[in-house]
Amino acid sequence: MSSATVGIEVFDVDLTAAMSVAFNDHQYDYVVAPLVHPRFVRDVNAHNAIGGFTRSDTLLGSSQWNNQVLGTTSSWLELDALDEPLRVRSEAAFKQEIAWAAHLGLSAVIIPPPREPAVNYARCVARALAGLHYLRLLVRIPLVASPPLSGEGATAGGGGPVLDGDVSWRWWNQMRVLCDHHKNLYPALELTADLPSDPAVLERWCGEPVQVLILPTSIFLANRHGFPVLSKAHQAFVLRMSNHRVQYVVSGVARSDKGGMASYAEYMRHLLQRDPAKAQAGDAFDAPYRDVLQAPLQPLQDNLESQTYETFERDPVKYDLYEEAVRKALLARFPDASVTVVLMVVGAGRGPLVRAAFRAASAAKRTLRVYAVEKNPNAVVTLMAQKESLAQWRDSVTVVSADMRTWQAPELADILVSELLGSFGDNESSPECLDGAQKFLKPDGISIPRSYVSFVAPITSHRLHNEVRAMGGDAKHFETPYVVKLHNVKLLAPPQPCFTFVHPTPQPANNDRFGSLTFRVDCDALLHGFAGYFDATLYDDVHCSIEPSTHSPAMFSWFPLFFPLRSPTLVTAGAPLTVSFWRRTDGHRMYYEWAVTAPFVTSIHNPGGRSYYIGL
């Protein structure tokens, strides 16, 4: 989002006058207004009454309706009323108002909180969504539910201890599940004076597709000059959410603060401009990739393109780590500086690891004889060009155009350097490739990387799951892991180690793996799948990691993996969540299978690699 968009909720009968004040006097960007003003009397069941139930659509141009107005539905609607005539009348009015908003070309309508039971309300929303193409429905959800009126919702939350803010989140969760996770349904989150005491409960909204943040004037404090400001805690949450392309709506009347309604808009713009997240390094690179699912590379089947090499070579951190690892290995294992160390780069690509090795040798004052082995003939062209143009390469680099698994090396290597790791460590067949290359490593030779561990964490992410659904609803899309910059995501527990590979390893190696992990999730949430990471030991204490707690700073070469679940399922805070992962190989293919066995049981995903595999 280029700059903050701040709207204001108005209730005036004269919409154009209210808009004039909001835009010109108070500097808001848009208004939120009732689709039908209560003063318009109507009988929704009488066909001949239609036509006079609200303002004319010609009041504004269609671009204004689209950009400057969000609608709200009438406050008298009771879609779950036990009184049947009231319920039937409410259903008809709700349908009429949503149809009217679609007719006007509004971008969104904010609909009321689905206080329990809200099941017939959800049916009306599902019915409305089925007929909409463009209009979004935003469900108003208070951050913390106010105590129920006259006993309604008294049993909300079901069994177990109810955390702050769990009740209202459950309203949202029930609504979106009943509506089958519809892509045009979003929460409009209304801040409350009290924030949930549990940070996990607040953080949970980072995994939900929040589109609008509603800021009641009543939650603002007055600063020493009398102007409205938010508490530190509210500021922190607003800034956290600003990273998720939300819009803002100020709601309520100006309090005794100075500056009237204009001061709220001014404050919000001020607050959002100093957003520190915007200034973070890497953001510019990340932004277009956030929550965009990519199929994992098939490096053994496909040759990378020049642009892909270029992107990865630009990582400012990764090759420094390799250089440091090679330097430490040279110093520790080759004390005699007069010996020429045989170093083989397997999967040399366009040469970044060769260059890193030479930098390391130079720093360690050691001499190298380098073999650069590469199966992609296009990259070999680049390697040969460097050998011709660079004196250092001309003297000591042998470029080999071959698959490392079948190449017959003329001598054995002291050090074998590779960069075959995928987001999940072993998921681009590094183990199989290095098993093949290991035969030309001396018995006491060094593999860089020395080892790697994959990590798994349970996540909630309405958005990522819907991205998978958008591929067509076919089960196979839910049985594929995706490379994705996790953004509109909440981790439900810290990642745990899953599979470990060490190189060199006794041959023939068994690269099948099986692991069961048990997590304690930190809040009630809809489990959408699992995040996958890796942490590699290049040499000694030199790590290359994308596991969040040890992530190599500023390294951007890898995004995590997302392993979806076919059916998002509720998990509850504190209850053990057990998932099993398998890595399976059959000589031609490598694939993962995964299944949850507690607190619920899923089918085994991707059995036999039926939906996704890496060709070997």
Place this chain on the structure above:
Amino acid sequence: MSSATVGIEVFDVDLTAAMSVAFNDHQYDYVVAPLVHPRFVRDVNAHNAIGGFTRSDTLLGSSQWNNQVLGTTSSWLELDALDEPLRVRSEAAFKQEIAWAAHLGLSAVIIPPPREPAVNYARCVARALAGLHYLRLLVRIPLVASPPLSGEGATAGGGGPVLDGDVSWRWWNQMRVLCDHHKNLYPALELTADLPSDPAVLERWCGEPVQVLILPTSIFLANRHGFPVLSKAHQAFVLRMSNHRVQYVVSGVARSDKGGMASYAEYMRHLLQRDPAKAQAGDAFDAPYRDVLQAPLQPLQDNLESQTYETFERDPVKYDLYEEAVRKALLARFPDASVTVVLMVVGAGRGPLVRAAFRAASAAKRTLRVYAVEKNPNAVVTLMAQKESLAQWRDSVTVVSADMRTWQAPELADILVSELLGSFGDNESSPECLDGAQKFLKPDGISIPRSYVSFVAPITSHRLHNEVRAMGGDAKHFETPYVVKLHNVKLLAPPQPCFTFVHPTPQPANNDRFGSLTFRVDCDALLHGFAGYFDATLYDDVHCSIEPSTHSPAMFSWFPLFFPLRSPTLVTAGAPLTVSFWRRTDGHRMYYEWAVTAPFVTSIHNPGGRSYYIGL
């Protein structure tokens, strides 16, 4: 099943000798034998060892392998061993044995109890199932789990009170869910000396696809002559399950009872021949329809065929109930026997209600003038034929070839008789039809039926859900209610009333309905959907009902409805289960929507009638 099939588990190396004894000396029908005798030494990882790992397939003819032998897998397999080499060796042996069973053409292999965690075991089973077309895998499940050995499974059952027999059922449940409810996976239920104390836990197996009942000799008692017999409780359960086409396997050594192994086969045959269920009336009619899904009739769109009329007219009970209702109405409301009562049969079909009305009038000594209104021109031919051939009809019946909703009656009726009810009462549009017919009923006239109530109950039925899946896995098949003779089904709670319709009713009537029902299920189970029933009040205290607690005895005209859920989900004993049902009409169509909101939330099924509706 024509007669009981009783097998025996054998462990002899010499299979043909064992079979000869079992069949000729002991009168068993088949044997259960290890696929690989432990005495056959083998190295499953050595390719060249294959070929000598067990007996030759030429030992028996393929028809014998198919009909007279069930296999069991080796007892040493530990598919979830923490010791990786043992696990890998077990996986290879399991795969080899199942492949061998498939090669032999066996009908089924009994595989060991999936004591927790059993998650890798489940993966091996899923993998095996994916490659099988004919062979079934039967998971041995003890009726009550014995105490875990050396701490394994100590945490089985998770939270909540663990009922007798819940642990072993959970083994089965986890296995079948991990294997995605595969159609070739079944439980082989092994009886234990102790039966579960909770009858619901025992009854739960009636909703599971049990194929084999294993009877260890250790559970038999000795009668006063020293012969083996089962306790009354065991007998009752065996007879209950015999209704589900199970096979029997006697397992273990002959105890000190007289008669040796032969006496167990003899006892089982004796027990099963006196099965009282077999003698029940209606069974002969029901049997071919059990668990067979039928699309509900579309009576307004389609005309019934002669055979359908014939089948329904044969119901021995339904028309007696109508006769009784008409008789009571005539006596109660028309005290003056000299008055001719105008009785209209709307939807007269081939005339059974006309005949019932005449019988009632004769019993009540009243005179009728009858209008027989029928929209199916083919049925009108039959009605006209009766009018020509029967004096009673000739004098007093007017046959009307018309749709009751549009017919202009020449006079108003005292009594309106109809048989428009579906399995769920209103599901064949009886309310809409009678609304149309009501205009020719006198203001104080009588409708027979007077009212009807639909009923709903949660059910578990692996089989019914798999029948829906077999239609192709398309979501729309899970959003259709089916007419089905519920058989391999367990009700998880007593049915509750859902929708009520009363006739005549003030016009214009609103025939939309919305109801939320909360059940307490009586055992942990996989919820597969809901059963639908009706109870109609024909007149006064004359009911016509298929609701189990009030079912009109021996009436066979209606089977219940099955409303599936898209994803079978675990429900736990005692936890409230809330489901909402909607009946919706839009002038052209009538349909149901349904959704669960507790203890979990489902999407709304069939929103807007997208997958299923009745045309009006």
